[in-house]
Amino acid sequence: MSDKTKPGWKTIPMGGLLLEPGSAMKYKTGDWRAFRPIVDQNKCTNCLLCWIYCPDASINRLEKFVEVSYDYCKGCGLCARECPVGAITMVEEKR
Amino acid sequence: MSRTVGLTGNEAIAYAAKQSNIDVVAAYPITPQTIMVEAFSEYVHNGEVHTEFVCVESEHSAMSACIGASLTGARVFTASSSQGLALMHEMLYIASGLRCPIVMGVANRALSAPINIHGDHSDMMGSRDCGWIQIYAENVQEAYDWTLQAFRIAEDMKVLLPVAVNIDGWALSFSMERVEVLEDEEVEKLLTTRKPYITIDTEKPITVGALCFTDYYFEVKRQQVEALSESTGVIEAVAKEYEDLSGERYGLIDTYGVEDAEAGILCLGSTAGTAKAVAKNLRSKGKKVAVIKPWVYRPFPTEEIARATENIKALAVLDKACSFGAPYGALCSDVMALLHQNGKELKVFNGIYGLGGRDITPFDVESVFEEALETARTGDIKEPLKFIGVRE
Amino acid sequence: MVRLKELPTAELFTSGHRLCAGCGAGTIARMTLKALRGPTVIVNATGCLEVSSTVYPYTSWKVPWVHIAFENAAAVASGIEAAYKALARRNAWEKPVDIIAFAGDGGTFDIGIQAVSGALERGHDFLYICYDNEAYMNTGIQRSGATPHGAATTTSPAGRVIPGKPEFKKDFIGICAAHGIAYAATASPAYWNDYITKVQKGLDAKGPAVVHVFSPCPVGMRHDSDKSMEMARLAVQTRYWPVYEVEKGIYKLNIKVPTPKPVIEFLKLQGRFAHLFQPKFQQEIEVLQHWVDENWRRITSLCKEQ
Numbered sequence: 001m002s003d004k005t006k007p008g009w010k011t012i013p014m015g016g017l018l019l020e021p022g023s024a025m026k027y028k029t030g031d032w033r034a035f036r037p038i039v040d041q042n043k044c045t046n047c048l049l050c051w052i053y054c055p056d057a058s059i060n061r062l063e064k065f066v067e068v069s070y071d072y073c074k075g076c077g078l079c080a081r082e083c084p085v086g087a088i089t090m091v092e093e094k095r
Numbered sequence: 096m097s098r099t100v101g102l103t104g105n106e107a108i109a110y111a112a113k114q115s116n117i118d119v120v121a122a123y124p125i126t127p128q129t130i131m132v133e134a135f136s137e138y139v140h141n142g143e144v145h146t147e148f149v150c151v152e153s154e155h156s157a158m159s160a161c162i163g164a165s166l167t168g169a170r171v172f173t174a175s176s177s178q179g180l181a182l183m184h185e186m187l188y189i190a191s192g193l194r195c196p197i198v199m200g201v202a203n204r205a206l207s208a209p210i211n212i213h214g215d216h217s218d219m220m221g222s223r224d225c226g227w228i229q230i231y232a233e234n235v236q237e238a239y240d241w242t243l244q245a246f247r248i249a250e251d252m253k254v255l256l257p258v259a260v261n262i263d264g265w266a267l268s269f270s271m272e273r274v275e276v277l278e279d280e281e282v283e284k285l286l287t288t289r290k291p292y293i294t295i296d297t298e299k300p301i302t303v304g305a306l307c308f309t310d311y312y313f314e315v316k317r318q319q320v321e322a323l324s325e326s327t328g329v330i331e332a333v334a335k336e337y338e339d340l341s342g343e344r345y346g347l348i349d350t351y352g353v354e355d356a357e358a359g360i361l362c363l364g365s366t367a368g369t370a371k372a373v374a375k376n377l378r379s380k381g382k383k384v385a386v387i388k389p390w391v392y393r394p395f396p397t398e399e400i401a402r403a404t405e406n407i408k409a410l411a412v413l414d415k416a417c418s419f420g421a422p423y424g425a426l427c428s429d430v431m432a433l434l435h436q437n438g439k440e441l442k443v444f445n446g447i448y449g450l451g452g453r454d455i456t457p458f459d460v461e462s463v464f465e466e467a468l469e470t471a472r473t474g475d476i477k478e479p480l481k482f483i484g485v486r487e
Numbered sequence: 488m489v490r491l492k493e494l495p496t497a498e499l500f501t502s503g504h505r506l507c508a509g510c511g512a513g514t515i516a517r518m519t520l521k522a523l524r525g526p527t528v529i530v531n532a533t534g535c536l537e538v539s540s541t542v543y544p545y546t547s548w549k550v551p552w553v554h555i556a557f558e559n560a561a562a563v564a565s566g567i568e569a570a571y572k573a574l575a576r577r578n579a580w581e582k583p584v585d586i587i588a589f590a591g592d593g594g595t596f597d598i599g600i601q602a603v604s605g606a607l608e609r610g611h612d613f614l615y616i617c618y619d620n621e622a623y624m625n626t627g628i629q630r631s632g633a634t635p636h637g638a639a640t641t642t643s644p645a646g647r648v649i650p651g652k653p654e655f656k657k658d659f660i661g662i663c664a665a666h667g668i669a670y671a672a673t674a675s676p677a678y679w680n681d682y683i684t685k686v687q688k689g690l691d692a693k694g695p696a697v698v699h700v701f702s703p704c705p706v707g708m709r710h711d712s713d714k715s716m717e718m719a720r721l722a723v724q725t726r727y728w729p730v731y732e733v734e735k736g737i738y739k740l741n742i743k744v745p746t747p748k749p750v751i752e753f754l755k756l757q758g759r760f761a762h763l764f765q766p767k768f769q770q771e772i773e774v775l776q777h778w779v780d781e782n783w784r785r786i787t788s789l790c791k792e793q
Contacts, residue, residue: 007314007559008312012311013193014318015255016304016307018546023545025502025543027216052494055511055715056508056513057501057517071502072502077711078712081714118570119566119569121565125588149609152608159555159602160565163570164566167575185556297584300548300552301552302552304541304555305554310543395704
């Protein structure tokens with residue numbers, strides 16, 4: 001049974017090509033997580049280790065500290081674990 | 096304007112490729128295709144072409160490299176046969192799925208086991224569903240002509256599919272025949288520089304080869320079906336252009352004597368040449384026989400074959416490959432399907448021949464014609480499937 | 488030397504991919520794309536990174552990206568490199584383009600080894616990055632030539648009689664170095680500076696370059712998802728994963744480990760080694776430690792010889 005709302009063979013680009021770079025940004029993986037990272041922006045020294053290690057590019061660099069992009073964060077906890085000053089804590093997601 | 100030269104099938108295809116301004120050749124040698132690759136290497140090493148020649152370490156890598164190069168906008172040529180073609184089998188489907196206009200010369204050779212280096216069609220028939228356009232040449236002239244046309248057909252925006260130009264291993268690949276070749280300038284008129292549709296382009300970063308789940312795969316394949324269907328029109332248009340340039344007439348099928356024939360033989364490749372010679376002889380004795388030779392096997396020229404067989408009463412389809420476990424050979428199955436669909440009364444029987452390069456002689460062909468004429472007369476098929484030339 | 492603040496903020500490998508939470512490959516892909524020096528084409532073999540980042544109609548890639556098949560990333564890269572050379576020769580293309588082939592250990596050590604060897608021997612100018620999660624993780628954790636001795640995988644399970652994989656890990660960089668290429672190196676994503684520098688060196692190198700990077704896998708190695716970088720660090724600090732480079736045949740140790748932690752510290756974190764802690768299989772841990780020591784001795788003596 002095909003989903004009739006999706007485009008047909010006459011519409012989609014030839015050969016299964018994806019013409020829009022980074023279209024995955026439309027797919028929000030934030031609902032995967034069971035725990036969310038909370039950044040204490042007072043403690044954050046902006047060392048950017050969490051930023052470079054995040055597999056999901058869910059840490060945004062601000063001028064003086066970082067913030068989490070909750071649309072995509074999968075709650076793996078790497079940022080909290082790697083933060084050298086303990087500025088990030090993992091908090092269970094409420095239902 | 097053209098010159099007449101002596102070329103073997105392999106040399107002819109290599110020469111046509113040389114004239115076609117190829118950007119990349121990635122190929123691996125295998126008997127009986129080796130000369131295609133060797134001749135091209137000589138062109139490269141003598142500075143006669145600007146081609147980048149990648150001496151890959153296997154046929155699988157050959158087709159992989161060809162796909163990569165084709166997606167980058169390069170005009171690509173390669174060649175293979177038999178085990179090599181079988182080794183690149185998964186890549187053939189990928190080449191057509193990703194719409195790469197690659198042209199490949201195939202010197203048809205039997206598939207192992209047992210290992211055999213001689214000519215039959217089992218290699219290409221084993222890959223007949225791969226989505227490539229498949230053309231069979233009867234002689235070396237056709238091998239040359241079709242290779243040139245292949246690039247135009249492949250690169251047409253309505254098509255964008257890879258093309259295999261098949262020549263019988265040994266019978267054509269290593270046999271020298273007179274060939275009228277075009278001058279380079281004439282080929283340039285036929286084949287301008289490739290204008291790629293969409294490619295790996297750092298200015299427009301697209302993703303090629305995404306994972307399509309159950310919700311999209313079918314649609315992409317349906318597009319391929321459409322492209323193959325469109326290609327018949329393109330093949331005919333290119334043939335017309337080629338005729339204006341070279342004087343050689345091409346199209347989807349070639350026929351001899353169908354206007355008033357009662358019985359006929361339908362087959363691919365060089366055997367059709369033998370059949371035509373025998374038919375000519377029989378016709379001089381008053382026997383009404385015909386030869387139908389599809390040039391293009393995929394897409395299968397249903398309308399043209401239906402038209403060609405309108406008046407014939409009995410048709411022998413000769414398959415140079417065996418489809419094990421199937422009621423008939425691949426070619427015969429396709430013919431029977433279309434005739435059945437068209438409600439034809441025509442009687443068809445199948446002859447499997449030439450496996451492992453077993454020669455089919457004019458005497459063998461004449462027997463087949465006689466049997467077809469007998470069937471045309473009586474309406475009975477003595478043997479729906481026979482093996483021609485095998486020792487019991 | 489690279490400074491984090493100087494790395495580009497643009498994400499050329501975007502969020503929204505389907506890699507597991509804590510996946511080492513995600514981190515590695517992001518780091519790699521921070522190291523680009525100009526127009527770059529990525530060739531990606533079938534595997535975790537490829538399927539997770541390009542589920543039609545979504546793609547995480549903002550650079551030209553090609554996936555063809557499982558075992559041929561190096562062959563496809565060869566074809567692309569040849570095409571750019573040919574196009575440049577007839578003045579249809581001017582800018583130099585970098586080509587990076589990404590493949591897992593599956594598509595590199597085993598089914599892909601032929602294509603890698605061919606491409607290295609022919610000397611194509613490209614960078615091959617093997618992200619090694621030490622098994623065929625994408626298809627459900629089957630053993631590969633990169634799986635270490637004793638690790639449990641679905642095709643080398645921790646059984647009552649045979650405890651995990653009996654064989655040992657292939658020396659991939661040794662194979663690459665044997666081809667006489669300009670640059671080959673190992674890396675760990677925990678040491679981001681070393682890794683990014685190596686990607687840059689690989690791109691700069693003339694001819695083929697290879698970087699073999701350890702890619703922690705929470706699901707397949709069965710460790711906590713937040714411990715991926717700790718895994719990647721411990722792998723180095725136990726000498727399990729020596730970090731070195733081979734430039735034109737000259738070996739150089741990049742991360743010295745004068746006082747290594749015992750490999751058991753690394754194994755403890757991972758469920759795939761849990762069975763080795765049973766009394767009847769505990770000698771396998773010694774076997775692994777011995778392998779680690781021998782491997783370290785071999786690599787460091789190659790480094791000292793220069």
